Structures are given as C-alpha cells and as structure tokens.
Amino acid sequence: MNPGKNEKIDQKFSAILEAAERRRKAFTxxxxxxxxxxxxxxxxxSGALETKxxxxxxxxxRNVEAIIHPVGCIGHCYAEPVVIIDHPDSxxxxxxxxxxxxxxxxxLVKLFLGEGDxxxxxxxxATMENDLIPSLMEFPRFNxxxxxxxxxxxxxxxxxxxxxxxxxGYSTLAKVLQLSPDEIINEVEHSGLRxxxxxxxxxxxxxxxxxxxxxQEKIVICxxxxxxxxxxxxxxILESNPHQVIEGMAICAYAVGAHxxxxxxxxxxxxxxxxxxxxxxQAEELGLLGKGILGSGFDLEIDVFxxxxxxxxxEETALIRSIEGYRGMPRxxxxxxxxxxxxxxxxxxxxxxxxxxxxxxxxxxxxxxRDIGTENSPGTAIFSIVGNVVHAGLVEIPMxxxxxxxxxxxxxxxxxxxxxxxxxxxxxxxxxxxxDFLDTPIDFDSLTEAGAMMGSGGMVVMDEDTCMVExxxxxxxxxxxESCGKCTFCRIGTYHLLKILQRLxxxxxxxxxxxxxxxxxxxxxxxxxxxxxxxAPNPVLTSLKYFREEYEAHVKEKRCPALMCRALTAxxxxxxxxxxxxxxxATCCPVDAxxxxxxxxxGVDQELCVKCGECLVACPPEYDAVRKVSPPNLVPxxxxxxxxxxxxx
Amino acid sequence: MLLDLTAEDKHALENIAxxxxxxxxxxxxxxPILQMIQKELDYLPRESLKMVAEHLEIPESEVYGVATFYNxxxxxxxxxxxxxxxxxxxxxxRAGDIILENFERKxxxxxxxxxxxREFSIERAACVGCCALAPVAIIGETVHAHMAPSKVxxxxxxxxxxxxxxxxxxxxxESGQE
Numbered sequence: 001m002n003p004g005k006n007e008k009i010d011q012k013f014s015a016i017l018e019a020a021e022r023r024r025k026a027f028t029x030x031x032x033x034x035x036x037x038x039x040x041x042x043x044x045x046s047g048a049l050e051t052k053x054x055x056x057x058x059x060x061x062r063n064v065e066a067i068i069h070p071v072g073c074i075g076h077c078y079a080e081p082v083v084i085i086d087h088p089d090s091x092x093x094x095x096x097x098x099x100x101x102x103x104x105x106x107x108l109v110k111l112f113l114g115e116g117d118x119x120x121x122x123x124x125x126a127t128m129e130n131d132l133i134p135s136l137m138e139f140p141r142f143n144x145x146x147x148x149x150x151x152x153x154x155x156x157x158x159x160x161x162x163x164x165x166x167x168x169g170y171s172t173l174a175k176v177l178q179l180s181p182d183e184i185i186n187e188v189e190h191s192g193l194r195x196x197x198x199x200x201x202x203x204x205x206x207x208x209x210x211x212x213x214x215x216q217e218k219i220v221i222c223x224x225x226x227x228x229x230x231x232x233x234x235x236x237i238l239e240s241n242p243h244q245v246i247e248g249m250a251i252c253a254y255a256v257g258a259h260x261x262x263x264x265x266x267x268x269x270x271x272x273x274x275x276x277x278x279x280x281x282q283a284e285e286l287g288l289l290g291k292g293i294l295g296s297g298f299d300l301e302i303d304v305f306x307x308x309x310x311x312x313x314x315e316e317t318a319l320i321r322s323i324e325g326y327r328g329m330p331r332x333x334x335x336x337x338x339x340x341x342x343x344x345x346x347x348x349x350x351x352x353x354x355x356x357x358x359x360x361x362x363x364x365x366x367x368x369x370r371d372i373g374t375e376n377s378p379g380t381a382i383f384s385i386v387g388n389v390v391h392a393g394l395v396e397i398p399m400x401x402x403x404x405x406x407x408x409x410x411x412x413x414x415x416x417x418x419x420x421x422x423x424x425x426x427x428x429x430x431x432x433x434x435x436d437f438l439d440t441p442i443d444f445d446s447l448t449e450a451g452a453m454m455g456s457g458g459m460v461v462m463d464e465d466t467c468m469v470e471x472x473x474x475x476x477x478x479x480x481x482e483s484c485g486k487c488t489f490c491r492i493g494t495y496h497l498l499k500i501l502q503r504l505x506x507x508x509x510x511x512x513x514x515x516x517x518x519x520x521x522x523x524x525x526x527x528x529x530x531x532x533x534x535x536a537p538n539p540v541l542t543s544l545k546y547f548r549e550e551y552e553a554h555v556k557e558k559r560c561p562a563l564m565c566r567a568l569t570a571x572x573x574x575x576x577x578x579x580x581x582x583x584x585x586a587t588c589c590p591v592d593a594x595x596x597x598x599x600x601x602x603g604v605d606q607e608l609c610v611k612c613g614e615c616l617v618a619c620p621p622e623y624d625a626v627r628k629v630s631p632p633n634l635v636p637x638x639x640x641x642x643x644x645x646x647x648x649x
Numbered sequence: 650m651l652l653d654l655t656a657e658d659k660h661a662l663e664n665i666a667x668x669x670x671x672x673x674x675x676x677x678x679x680x681p682i683l684q685m686i687q688k689e690l691d692y693l694p695r696e697s698l699k700m701v702a703e704h705l706e707i708p709e710s711e712v713y714g715v716a717t718f719y720n721x722x723x724x725x726x727x728x729x730x731x732x733x734x735x736x737x738x739x740x741x742x743r744a745g746d747i748i749l750e751n752f753e754r755k756x757x758x759x760x761x762x763x764x765x766x767r768e769f770s771i772e773r774a775a776c777v778g779c780c781a782l783a784p785v786a787i788i789g790e791t792v793h794a795h796m797a798p799s800k801v802x803x804x805x806x807x808x809x810x811x812x813x814x815x816x817x818x819x820x821x822x823e824s825g826q827e
Contacts, residue, residue, distance in 0.1 A: 045777055045785070045792045078781040229776050230738030267684060267721055268775060308680055308719030309775075325679035327718040386739035386780035393781065427738070460738045474741050484718070590751055590798040610754075612747045612798040 006178050008295040013174035016286055017165060024166035033066040033087040033113050037100075038080065038154060040073035040239040041271050042232070046080035047101060054102035058109045066113060072240020074154025075394035076141070082154075083108075084127060090116045093126040096136055140409045141391050146372060146398045148380045149356045153240035158275050161282040164243040170288055172359040173247050177254060177296045184255040185211060188358065190366035192378040196353035197223060197314070198426070198455045199531070200377070200444035203354055210256040210338045210348040218258035219342050221349040222249055224265040224272070225319060227311035228427035229478060231458030233382045233394055234352040238265065238272040241356070242279035246302065248355030250289065251362065253300045256348055260301055264319055267306035277304050311428070311482035314456075315530045316341075316349045318484065329484045330530035353382060353457075373399030377443035387424075387460040390415050397442070404438040407461055418463035421562075422547070426455025428475045428482075429535030431542030432468060451542045453535065467564035468547040469554050472539045473501040479536040490533030493524040497540060506567040507631070509555035517544060560630045566611040570632035573602045573615075577625035585615035585626065595641055603638040654694060658726075661689045662696060669704045679705060683716055692723045728763045728770035730808055732756075733787040734796075737776030745784040749773065751801040752786070769805075 035055055039048050052068065059066055074082055079098030085108065086094035095118055097108065104122065111117045125136035136142045156163040176184050189204025210218060222245060226234040238245060249261050265272055280302050283289040291299050305323050313319045313328040320342045322328035341347025357379060361369045370378045377399040386392050390412030397406060403423060407413065414420050422432045431452035440446050444454050462471065480494040497520055500513050521537030528534050544551060553559045560568040578601040585602055586594040593608035594615060616626040629635060665686055672678055686697045693716055702709040716722045734749040753759050756769050763770040777785060782794035788804060
C-alpha cells in the first residue's frame with residue numbers, strides 16, 4: 001500500500017494549522033504582558049497554584065492587564081515554581097524567574113508590570129540573547145542540554161492542542177500519512193532509535209516485526225507505567241506535552257497497521273491522566289484521531305488505561321495481563337507481544353520517550369538524529385537527577401556525555417562542599433558506580449558494561465554521607481515488595497537478600513554474609529523470568545564490587561563509615577563546646593532524650609535517642625557541640641542519667 | 650481490624666451497585682471497577698469486593714487477589730487527615746524514613762493504618778516529583794517541604810488546634826442561636 005501524495009490531507013491539515021497560527025499570532029503580537037507559569041505536578045507541589053492565584057488576585061486588584069499562560073514543566077525542578085514574564089512594552093526580553101512564591105508574584109506585578117523594574121536580584125536569566133540581561137544560554141544547565149523529546153515542554157500549554165500545532169505539531173503526522181508504512185519504518189530503523197524504556201531494543205526492528213505479523217487487528221500500547229522511585233520523566237512529558245506522544249502513537253499505529261491504541265499510565269499520576277485524556281479528546285475533535293484521520297483512510301482510537309501501581313507492570317507481558325484484568329504477572333516469551341499480546345492480538349509496546357522521539361525524527365530525518373549522540377546509541381537521553389546535587393531536575397542530554405560533565409557541569413555538582421561518592425543509575429534495576437566511572441560516557445552499552453543500566457533514567461547522586469549498604473537495602477526493600485511472586489528465586493531470594501542487608505545495617509552481620517550476598521544475587525539473576533528479578537540484585541552486586549570496604553566495616557567492625565546506619569551510630573555532646581544553659585537541642589528532640597547534666601550542660605540518653613539528627617541541626621553553629629560517631633561505643637561516658645520519674649514527670 | 654461501615658459508606662455502596670449494572674460483565678473491567686469504587690469510598694470495603702465478584706461472575710478470591718496485588722488499593726478507610734510520607738529515592742537519601750517514624754510514633758499507628766477515631770492515617774508515597782524539596786510529607790492536599798522531626802509535632806499540633814478552634818466556634822454559634 002502506497003498512498004502517495006494526498007491533497008485532501010494537506011488541505012485538511014493546513015486549515016487546522018492556519019487556525020493555530022492565527023491564535024499564536026494574536027497571542028504573540030499583543031502588547032499585553034504574558035505570564036507563563038510551570039504547572040506540572042512538580043510545580044504544583046512547590047506551590048505553583050498559590051503563585052497563580054496570587055498573580056490573578058493582584059492583577060485584578062491593581063487592574064493590570066496580563067495573560068496568564070499555564071505551561072508544563074521545563075525540567076528545572078530546583079527552581080520551582082518557575083515563572084517567565086514576557087513584558088514587551090518594558091523593553092526587556094522574556095525573563096525567567098525561579099522560586100516565585102505568592103509574595104514574589106505580587107511584587108513582580110507591582111514593580112515589573114507596574115513600574116517596569118524587572119528586579120534584577122530575582123532573575124535567573126533571559127530566555128533569548130539581548131544586551132540587558134544575561135541569557136539563560138550562558139548557563140551549562142541550559143546550553144549543554146540537547147532537547148529533542150522535551151523541546152516544547154515548558155513552553156506550550158499542554159491543555160491547548162493549538163499551542164502544539166503552532167509549534168509544528170502534527171505536521172509530521174500529516175506528512176507521513178502520505179508515505180507508505182515501510183518508508184516510515186525504514187526511516188525509524190535508519191535513525192538508530194532504541195527503546196527508551198530501559199532495555200534499548202531497536203525501535204525500527206520492533207516496528208518491522210509488528211508490521212510483518214499478519215493479523216486482522218493490532219494494538220499499540222504506550223507504556224507510561226513509571227514505577228521506579230525517583231524517576232518522573234514520563235509523567236513530566238505527558239503533563240507538559242501530551243500531543244507529541246499521541247502523534248508518535250498515531251505514526252506508530254499507521255506504520256504497523258493498528259487501529260487501536262492504549263496509553264497505560266499510572267493512576268498515581270492523576271494530572272497526567274487528566275491531561276492525556278483531554279488531549280485525546282481535542283485531537284479527536286480536530287480529526288487528528290478517530291475515523292479517517294485528516295481525510296485519509298486511516299482510523300485510530302486511543303484509550304487511557306490507569307495502571308494500579310505495580311512496578312512489575314512495566315514489564316510488557318505483565319502490563320498486558322493487568323489490562324486484561326488479572327494480577328500483573330509476567331509470562332514466558334516467546335510468543336512475544338508483537339505476535340500474541342493483549343487479548344491475543346499482536347501488540348506493540350513502546351515507552352513514552354520512544355514514541356515522543358518519533359515525530360522529531362521523521363520531521364528532521366534519520367541522518368539528523370544519527371548526528372546526535374553516539375554511534376550505537378543515537379539521540380538523547382532524559383535523566384531525572386536527584387539526591388545530593390545542586391540543580392536537581394530533568395535533563396535531556398545527547399548520548400555519550402560523560403557522567404562527570406552531567407553531574408558537575410550541568411547539574412552544578414554536590415551541595416554543601418561535600419565530596420562525590422557514588423551515582424546510582426537506573427533505579428532498582430541499576431547499579432551504583434563510584435568515582436572511577438565519572439568519565440564513562442552515558443549510553444546503553446557503556447552503562448551496561450559498567451554494571452549499571454540505562455533503566456528508566458532515574459539517577460541518584462550520593463555524597464560522602466550516604467552509606468552504600470543502606471542504599472542497597474533501600475532498593476532491595478523496594479524490589480522485594482514489588483516482586484510479583486511468580487519465580488521462587490525472585491520471591492524468596494530477594495527476601496533473604498533483604499534480610500542479610502538489614503542485618504548488616506543493624507550491626508548484626510555474620511562472617512560469610514558478603515559471600516552469601518554474592519552467590520544469592522547470582523542465583524536470583526539466573527533463576528528469574530523477567531527483568532525485575534534479573535536486575536534486582538544489581539544494586540547489591542555493584543555496591544559490593546565498588547564499595548566492598550564499606551560492607552566489611554559493617555560486618556567486622558560494626559561500624560558505618562558514612563555515619564548513616566542508625567543502629568551503628570550515636571550522638572553525644574562535646575562538653576567543652578556545649579554552652580551552659582542553652583536549650584536548643586533539648587527543645588527540638590522529639591523523644592526527650594536530651595538531659596541536663598549537673599553542670600547545666602547537655603547529655604544524650606542513648607536508650608531513648610532515635611538518632612534523627614535534629615540536635616545536630618539545632619545546635620547553634622558558634623557552639624557546634626553535637627558529635628556523631630560510629631560505632632556507638634565510642635560515645636564517652638558523661639554522667640549517670642537522672643531518673644526522670646524522680647523529677648516528678 | 651475491620652472498621653464498621655458508616656451510613657455514608659452504605660449509601661455510596663448502594664450507588665455503586667446501581668452503577669455496576671450499567672457496566673459490561675467483562676473481566677477487563679475489573680480493575681477500572683475497583684478504581685471507581687476506591688474513588689467513591691477512598692477504600693475497598695469487603696462488601697464491595699463481594700458485589701464486584703457477583704457482578705463479573707468470578708470468585709470473590711479472584712477479585713481479592715487482584716485487588717491486593719496492586720499498590721493502589723487499600724482496605725482500610727483513610728483518616729480525615731491523610732498523611733503521606735514520600736519515600737522516593739531522593740527523600741530516602743535525605744532521611745524520609747525518620748519522618749515516617751516520627752509520624753508513626755506521634756500518632757501511635759503504623760504505616761497503612763488509620764487511628765481509631767478516623768482522624769489520621771499514614772501511608773508511604775512513591776516519589777511525588779518534588780525531589781528538590783526532599784524530604785517531603787503530604788497532608789491532605791498540601792505538600793510540606795524540607796520536613797524535619799520537629800516539624801512533625803508542629804503539624805499534628807496545628808491540626809489538633811484547628812479542630813479545637815472549629816469546635817469552639819461551633820459551640821459559640823450554637824449557644825448564640827439559643
């Protein structure tokens with residue numbers, strides 16, 4: 001089937017495009033100031049709703065005219081709530097303001113919109129080159145990123161389809177509907193795009209397999225079941241630019257010959273669910289989805305299915321089971337879902353980022369995409385970088401950038417003058433890498449070789465105060481809970497891994513525990529069916545490999561070198577530094593473990609202390625008397641603790 | 650511990666029963682139905698699982714098996730003030746578990762439970778997406794950033810004071826009307 005040039009499609013689309021451009025022109029050309037507020041989940045969590053309300057109130061109160069334009073997330077989570085104010089009459093370019101609270105919003109309306117003073121002390125930068133204000137592009141966080149998937153995120157209103165169309169959206173769909181499916185698949189294959197869900201399977205090849213399967217009906221699924229704690233790029237994309245994903249799904253469906261599609265999104269993401277559902281409705285209204293898309297003979301219906309929160313449902317066969325209404329347990333492959341998937345229909349499952357990469361690839365060509373990134377991993381990678389790093393948030397970089405430049409240049413390094421210790425890549429399935437790997441390029445193969453994996457793209461940066469044994473325990477705690485229970489090694493093996501790690505963090509480690517961890521980990525990897533079990537021991541194996549001395553300190557000396565494991569640490573007050581009569585620590589202690597000594601200084605009742613560290617924070621810096629030590633028996637004896645009952649309490 | 654159904658819950662269950670009749674008896678509807686019930690009642694009472702099983706003509710154990718498999722479904726009614734403590738990776742690295750422990754100690758219930766007076770419940774939450782503000786706790790709809798153990802006490806105290814003030818206000822109004 002080669003549809004060839006179809007003028008009907010062009011005509012229909014140019015009518016839509018014209019409407020979008022008309023709206024865009026009216027929006028950009030008006031001299032009325034525009035206030036763009038980042039309103040994705042992260043922005044709302046940081047108070048964007050209050051900021052928006054404050055803007056509305058003060059604008060009404062002072063009778064200032066301005067347009068409030070809610071946009072998605074720009075990825076700079078450290079700066080939320082983010083506001084960009086475009087005030088053409090002031091002579092300034094559009095200005096990016098970080099951390100705009102309700103009070104700051106009122107101040108900006110009063111002084112910038114009212115009196116033309118942009119308040120330089122609150123500015124991060126201008127969004128374009130100019131002579132007055134340094135541009136954002138001078139910061140590494142902006143100029144070293146390469147945005148393909150997230151290009152429009154944070155610039156358009158995700159709830160307005162015309163915003164996306166005016167930025168070039170859906171034009172690729174209109175173009176490819178006039179190509180044959182094989183041409184599209186070839187182009188995707190040439191681009192070298194690999195699945196962004198973690199495993200990195202070549203997308204073009206997957207599509208070809210689906211295309212070549214003969215069936216009456218085929219289904220496309222967009223996998224947005226992002227269960228990894230600490231990864232939220234899929235949610236952000238769906239909340240900030242849902243139409244790019246929908247366009248990618250439509251192209252995929254056309255290429256493989258499917259007429260049904262499902263977006264599988266977690267119900268924990270209520271905003272994403274709402275926005276995607278609304279976006280599908282808008283696309284149907286304009287004839288970009290539904291029967292006879294843009295006047296062609298191609299039909300596509302997209303449904304939204306809300307996943308109920310099981311990590312294992314990120315695995316494709318488990319995901320399918322859960323849509324069918326069963327417990328989400330993976331099954332043997334083959335048959336692969338492209339042969340026999342949802343309701344036994346051939347099903348092609350792609351990640352959100354994979355689908356969102358498709359429209360830009362087909363728009364700019366495979367060669368353009370191949371130019372970004374590395375030979376074997378072309379394109380960009382999106383990471384959510386969290387933990388002990390200055391500029392946390394979502395970063396989209398070309399593949400091949402080194403971990404060092406990502407963590408230190410782009411994200412500003414480690415806060416509080418602490419030292420870098422490790423980076424955990426790929427969430428519960430990934431691994432912990434130490435300093436020696438900082439010059440490793442980020443791509444599918446290098447990371448796998450180092451023992452980590454691309455995974456979902458969660459990246460946790462850890463400083464010297466983080467205990468690797470405790471981090472391994474945390475991830476195992478997660479995978480152990482999320483194991484579906486089908487394979488014995490995963491179900492029981494992860495339980496025992498967790499028990500051993502818990503033992504270590506409590507200082508009850510036994511000789512031979514480390515060896516046991518290693519053998520058990522290898523057995524779990526060998527004896528599990530799906531990716532969850534196969535990768536669950538990765539955090540243990542990599543941290544054991546690169547931080548073995550830390551494990552040994554836990555077993556042999558019952559000591560936590562990072563002073564993090566609570567059972568292995570203790571607090572006390574240095575009596576030479578402690579100020580007589582000061583009550584800062586005693587008032588903040590949640591369990592009343594601080595007592596006053598006979599010379600009116602302070603001591604810690606180790607039996608009551610829960611080691612929350614509040615006293616360490618509360619102790620005024622001029623005294624700095626709180627000490628944290630490991631193992632706990634290093635605490636000096638101060639004096640007998642007064643019996644509280646005798647005090648009449 | 651099974652809490653008794655309140656009158657409101659019973660009324661909501663009746664509503665659901667009538668809604669169920671409009672839905673097709675297809676297995677694929679199971680999870681959406683459970684989600685719908687949870688949306689109405691904030692939890693899945695035992696009675697509702699039975700209703701679903703009867704409607705879809707599958708064993709009750711099947712329904713229970715699916716419901717317990719997924720993290721979304723809860724079997725205890727949540728408290729009036731739902732406390733969620735984020736235990737995503739970033740919050741964990743910044744000691745989110747200490748915050749959780751403080752709530753548990755203060756309210757004398759553990760995670761996943763509700764206080765007997767149905768005032769408070771504690772849950773753990775997966776990443777809420779504001780990792781830069783870690784550690785984070787969510788009470789009702791409000792996100793509390795940069796949590797500390799001493800803040801836990803303050804937050805619960807504030808809720809208690811607000812409740813007391815509302816009651817006093819109510820009493821005042823009532824006595825004023827007489």
